[in-house]
Amino acid sequence: MPISKDFKSIYSKDWEINFTQCMPNGFLKYTDLCNLLQLTAAAHSEIGGISFSDMQEFNQAWVLSRMRVEISELPKWKDNVTVKTWINTLENSRSVRALEMYVNGKKIVGCETFWAVFNTEIRRPEALALPFEHFELYPENKATKKTFSKINLNNDTEMVFEKTVALSDLDIVNHVNNVKYLEWCLDFVNEKLILKQKIESFEMNFLKELSLKDKVIIHENLTSDVMIFSITKEDKTCFALQLNLNLE
Structure with missing residues (x-):
């Protein structure tokens, strides 16, 4: 799809934590935390014209290679959380994306992710076939205290x-x-x-x-x-x- 008129290089999305995502103690599962982070990254790529659907025209997809997550606390059932994301680096077949999760304006999670462009036919990495120069990069704006x-x-x-x-x-x-x-x-x-x-x-x-x-x-x-x-x-x-x- 074309680049959305609402596209911005720093993107935020709100989510409400539902009961299917929670552990018996009422707090968000670590697996669902990762899902929310990745769904936010996917939403940003969609409005930026480099989503899975866009890339499949070239038999390409983003695949996760590395992920670091730092947690001060987990959100709980019915919390409204905001996930913010931006790209640190993007070149050829590789990209580093940062994500943060907030509750009531307080940062509770920081995440650094490393993605590769993957050809889904030959099952190998390759250079991104779509334009991405409209994404402003923020190499110095880190979401985590430590890197990979x-x-x-x-x-x-x-x-x-x-x-x-x-x-x-x-x-x-x-x-x-x-x-x-x-x-x-x-x-x-x-x-x-x-x-x-x-x-x-x-x-x-x-x-x-x-x-x-x-x-x-x-x-x-x-x-x-x-x-x-x-x-x-x-x-x-x-x-x-x-x-x-x-x-x-």
Whole structure:
């Protein structure tokens, strides 16, 4: 679709937290937090003329490569939240996008995301086929205190689960949706850490796509205040997650 007359390089969207998005304690699930952030990014790309529908004319889609989320507190059921987003960098096949979530004007979440343009036919990255010069870039305006870091997967890990990818795990790009990886791993975290909001930040690396009926293994490595999960297929790492805990 053409660029909207309402397009701005810094975009905000309001959401109301509904009960289907909440944990038993009434606070927003970490997975639904990621969904809201990504839906806001998608809405911004749509009014800016680089949405999934626009890109599919060239067999392209944005796919998430890395994501860092810093949380001071989670919103709860019936809260009205505002998600603000802008682009730090955008060139060729890569883009870094910043997002923030606010409740009553107070910032509660900061997020940095790294996206790649992906050809959905040949399943490889390639340069964006659409014009994007109308997006003003804000390389110095960071949403998080820290930027992406390398997740250390060299330590010994323990296998916790084997899984076969099901149809319900897939998204419109026909691979496992990025939030599904997070959901799989969080199912093996002590529920008290989640319900008491002890996760102060987390980082995800998406390394290789997974498809229907792929057989994967979930591994974990635990220290006192850091939990690292990895997902492998045929001994190759497809995904890594680091949870940073505040145990005070």
